[in-house]
Structures are given as C-alpha cells and as structure tokens.
Amino acid sequence: MLSQANSFGLSGLKGFPVKVEADISGGLPAYETVGLPDTAVRESRERVRAALKNAGFDYPSDRRITVSLAPADLRKEGSVYDLPIALAILSANGQLKQAPLVRAVYLGELALNGQVRGVNGVLPMVISAREAGESVFFVPRENAKEAACVEGVRVFPVDDLSQLVRFLRGEGDMAPLPKVEFSPEEGESPWDFADIRGQAAAKRAAQIAAAGGHNLLLCGTPGSGKTMLARAIPSILPPMTPAECMEVTKIHSVMGHRGLVTVRPFRAPHHGASAAAITGGGANALPGEISLAHMGVLFLDEFPEFHRDVLESLRQPLEDGIVTVSRTRMSCTYPASFMLVAAMNPCPCGNRGSRTRQCTCTPSQIHRYARRISGPLLDRIDLFIEMNDVPFEDLAGKEKGEPSASIRKRVVAARARQRLRFGEDSTKTNARMSVQEIEAFCPLNSRCQALMEQAFLRMDLSARAYQRIRKVARTIADLDGSEQIQEKHLAEAIRYRRLSILGENEL
C-alpha cells in the first residue's frame, strides 16, 4: 500500500518541500531509501524500525518497504526525515489515515525508544514553508520555540511518536505553541568598561566603532588589555531589533543552535582556523564564523597569525556584508554583516613602543610582520588604535572609568540618528555607507577640506582610506549629536588612521 507525508529540506538558508513516500508490497523482505539520501538519511531506517517497534507499533519486517524522498534530484541531508518516514510507513501499513499527513509539515529525528529529538535548521525551513503556503507544523519540542516565532503558523511541539500518532488518530490532545515574540536583550560581557583602567583613547575608539559598526584594529604590547577591551565591546553594543534577531537565529539554527538568539553574537575563532571555518564551506556549504557573527562582533586575536588565505578571504565579505560559499554541488549565500575587531602585537617580540621593556626586533622583522596584513585588508578597517602597557602602580592608582551602561546610552542615541538617516527599518550603519551616501551625508566644509589635504600630504592615504575617514567622522559627529561634520570631528577621525607599524616600510 502507498502513502505519503510532507516534510522540508534545506539548502543554505532556503528550504524546499520534500514529499516522503512509502510503499509496502510483497516480495523479498527489504528496505530501500531513494531520492539522493546522505548517510544520515539512509541510516534513518534503523532508527525508524527500532522506534516503531519500541513505541508499540507493528513494523512490517517481512515485506518490501520503499521510501522515496521527492524531488528525487535534490540531495537530502540530516535526520530531519525520521519522523515523516515513520508516519508514512505507519500509514502505508494501515495503522494511520493518510489525510493528516499531507495537511501539515513533519520534522524531527527519532530516538530508538520513539522519542522525538531536535534537528538543525528548523527556523529557515518553517519560514520557507510558510512562504510556500504551509501553516501547520509538527516539530520536536526542542525546536518548537524557534518555529513558533514565524508569523501565521500553528506549531505543535512533539515529544514522542506514540503521542503524535494518538493525536493524529483523534485519540489524544495536543496544544499548539502560542506565537513567540523575540525579546532582544542587551549583550553581556565578563568585563565592564569601568573595569578597564586607563586606555582612554582605545576605549573611545571602541565606542566609536560600536556606534557606527566600524571595523577596529587594536595594536598593542602584550598585557596592554587588547583582549579585555575587545571582549568588553558587547557590553556597549545596542540590542538587536526583532527582525535582526530573526535573521541571526536563522543562521544559528542551521548550525545546531536550539532556541532563539536574542543577544548580539560575539565570535572569537582561534588563529589556526581554516578559510572554510571562517567564511563557510564543507561539502554542504555550511555558514562559517563570519556568518555566525552576523549583526555581532567577529574578534580575531593575534590577527597576523591567521593564515594569509583566511585574512584575504575576509576582504569581500567586509565590503559587501554577504558571503557566497560555492562548492561543487551547491552554492549558498549567507549574510555576513559583522563588526571586525582585530588585535595584534606591534612587532614580533611585542615590546615595540613599550616604555618598560626593550624591543629586540630588527626593522626588517617588523616590516615582514606588518606585511602579513595586506594593504587592501587594512584599507577595509576604519579605526586603528595603539595601546601601551600600563604599569601596575598606575593601574592601582587610576580611578574607575565610565561604566558600559552609560556608554551604551550614547551608542544607542548615535544609532538612532543613523536610523533617521537610512530609514526606520534599515539595519544599515555609517560603516556600510556607499560612496553616494558618503557624498550625501558626509559633506566637508572648507576648513575640513584643508585638514584633509594636510592629512593626504602627511599620511600617504589611499582613496579608500579617505572615504573611511569621512565615515568615521560622521559617526563621531553622530555621537556628538551634531548634524554637520566639524573640524574637530574630522581631526579625531584622522587620528584613528595612524598606525606606526605601517610607517616601517620606507626602507
């Protein structure tokens, strides 16, 4: 007998409908899965058989079972089809009516005892299914919350197979989950800005970076507090909007996160990471760290130690805010609009510019070290700041700085000004202005022009660096509550373009 159940598959962040068909017929006992299944899908037969048996159902082990996943030409991955396969077999075996199986979408992995386990990527699948006209979903309880945040769907959380079958037979009762709203939260950090003593200029740079979504490079001697400052940045970032939460949750759902993401992500991959781990990849073209850091912070400590190809692969996403991962079988585009915070030592030995320790590097060593970060990549970083170690006696003596909460207020206000500029629903920040927008929103008066000319003369700036300075000046003016970019704003922005290690390549 023939039967079918509806399910969904995922390619990148886009879902596609999958019809799970089961046929039970006479002949030699066999179990065949067709429709380009991967290993996890093929292994579902063991889970389905054990789950059906242990949940007390009749499994037709003496007959020929054929399971087909349509469309047959798209690859099916993961354990998400366990539940619909089990239901289709039950229906084909006459233990369940066909009708309910095609009126809803079923997703879930089966445990051998019949319990239903969570799967990856439920949110993007439910969103795509909703767009395709589906409105009733049976999903594992672990995934129910993320599914229920989609507008206009009824989501039934499923605990185990027998509960679901009883409900479908009209014997038991199940309640759909009420619509879940995103409640964005403020980021937390192990450190508050008030805990960082001294480093006033670096804290100021971090504040500007947070306000305008700018990329930041921290360069300083070991122990100067680069890592601490970077890790404190989430504590001054504004909370996400519900729409941003939804987008971020989608990506994290694909990578196995259960539940909602309501705090801006902070990702800190190790410098040994491969290009595929950072930008995304693998046979299934999964998202990488830069997409997981979408709307949040990507912190790359020991920046020059990252592999050259990893660093260069950041260039295009930094510019476009998206990344396209192409593999032989598929090509997926993921959002990757993150704020890059990079940290590096000022020279190989780390002591250059320190007043307490002597640098032992030769100029050519320093030159080679600085060259590990290419010019085009540096051109995409808006703010450079050098940090120096603070002697211990100074640390103890310094009073506490401004707490993160009050810095965050200014950052939120600056972001509000940017929303006025780019439109209320836009997630755009000053850092992402196009050249036309820079012309429109960052006009320079004659005094600023004169200052800019001096900067060109003295600092050997590229055209891209010129635009970066204007964007940063715009953010500084926003923080100051000023409509116009003034000379002082521009002068401060220019300061964040200077990095002494870059001046070491004259010889």
Added chain:
Amino acid sequence: MIDPSMRPELWLHYGVGPNPRQFSAVREEYYYLEEAMEDVARGRDSRLTMISGEARSRLKEALGDGFMDRYVRWMDKNGVNVVTATSYEYPALLKEIPDPPPVLFYRGTLNMDMQLPLAIVGIRRCTEYGKEVAKKFGRELVKAGATVVSGLATGIDGYAALGALSVEGAQDPTVAVLGCGIDVVYPQGNEKLYGAIAERGCLMTEFLPKTPPLPRNFPQRNRIISGLSLGVLVVEAGERSGSAVTARLALEQGREVFAIPGRITDPMSVGTNAMIRRGEAKTVTSVSDILEEFGEGGAGDEVRSVRFNELSPLEQRVVKALSEGEKNEDELLERCGGGVDELISTLTGLTFSGIIKQLPGSVYALDTLETNIVY
C-alpha cells in the same frame, strides 16, 4: 664604456681580490702590468711570490679564453663603471688614506671632487630618535651643499640616505659604499633605496661582482666610508659597533668625528656617549655644529618658530606637559583635562602643524627638530 687601458689593473684586481696590500706589492714589482700578464701567461711566477698560489691561479685563469672580454662586457651591460687609483677620476680624499682600494666598481655618477662629503653612520637597530635625527641631518646637510656618505644598511645609514634623497634637485646628494658586490642588494627589501641611489647618487664597492655580504667585508668597507669623507657623524651606536670602527678609522685617517649625544639610559646611545666622553668626537646638536668645522656656517638649521601664546588653551596645556618629556594619551588626559575626543583632535592638529610627533604605542613628544616653541 670601460677604458681598455684599465684592463691590466682589473685583471690584477680580479686575481688578488679586494686586497690592497697584495695589489700594490705586485705594482711595485712590475712597473708595467703587461709584463706581469706575460709572465703569468708563460707560467713564470718567480717575480710573483708575494701573492698566494690561489691568487696566481686566478690570474692565470683570467687570462684565458676571452675571460676579460666577458668580464668587461658584463659590466658595460649592467651599467657598472670602474675607477682605478691611478686614474685622475679617483676621489681625491680617498687617495690620501693608507690603503686606498686600487679598483672601485660604481653605479651612478662619481664625482672625484665632492664639495663637502660627510659620512653619517650608526646602528642598524636604531630607535625612533635615531631615525629622525638621521633623516633630518641627511636632509639638511645636503641642503647645505654636502654629500652624505653612508653604508646602505638598514637603520641609521638607510635613513640618512633617505633624508639626503628627499632634497630634490641636489647635486651628488649621497654616496653609498657597499660591503658586497655591486650587483648584490643587501639587506633585502632595500631595492627601492638601492635603485634611487644608483639613479641620483652613487653606489660603490671594492668587492668583486657577486660577492656576498660576508660579515668580515664590513669593517674593510668602513675605511672607504670614512676615507671618502671629510668628517663622520655617528648618530647612534651600541657598546660594540661597526660605527665605532668607522669613527676610529676616521681619526686614524685624520678626519673629523662627530657624535649625536643620547640619553645615558639608552643602550643605542652607549657608543656615541662614550666617544664624546673620551674626547674622540665632537658633540653635535644641530647641523651648524658640523658646518662650522668646515667654515660653512652660512646655512642655518631648519627650525620653525611658534609662539606659545598663539596656541589654544588646551594646546598650551599639551605643549607644557610634553615639554617635561614624552607622554601617552592617558597621561596627557590626566594632565590636561578635557574630554578624550577633544584631546585626540587637538593632538592631530598639533601633529600636522609639526609641533608634536607621535611615537609607537600612542606616545607623543615635542618635535623639537621641526619646531621651536617661543614662550
């Protein structure tokens, strides 16, 4: 084109290598080097016992099979010129030293009679201070009509040459004496500077083409640096350094020695401070201290003056704080008050007007080499 009359000397130099004593010993034995060539060609070496067997076999080898033709053609093709101690184009000052190099290979233009050749030498691993002083003195000495002689190393030598080349349209801005073959760029990464000097100044060496930069070459090279110059300025030198060797050679050759004083705690200034203490070097704090030794007091130092009163109140506080020594942004903030944003934009303004400078690690200092503050 290399003059055919130089061939016998080039041949002898190829045989004995950069070894002036052996070279002149052979010259004393043979008034006409052509006779020596004939002796070597016929295997009669009774008059050539003063040179090693190895040198004799190299001399023999160089006679055969058109070798000298190829040698000379290679130099013509690569823009390498030769000057010998017997020619009138040989730098006059260099002739006076005890063992002048008999043959010099050079690229660029060689002026036998430079107006005021002055050497600037110092440590490779220089500090920010040394770098700025070397550039400033290189630039200002050339402006005053001098030629900067240096060793094209990283650090002080390179920065001095860079400062010299920054003066546009100058005659003979700089001469670099190499410790390797004329076609070897050392240290790597210096290609740009090497090219600029070959184009606008002069690169020279007594070492045979393709000679690698062996450590023992450099002390020998240093005698040419001081020999070419009327005086030697040591910018920064450590406790045991090549610059100290150059300075000692300069004294032996009867040339002036100058040194830039440094802080007593600074390891890169131990050598220069010691020279001053022992009375070997004259203390130099400005270009005119050097020029007056050669009766060229005319050119003044290039220092702009800025009136303290004309600065804004915050600028005045910053300048006052920095006049007590270099400070980082935190310290300036503590001393001068105001918001961090205001301070940072003020610092940019002061940097652009040349009143202060930024050192590595966000440390600021008064740029006294550029600007003089009048209170």
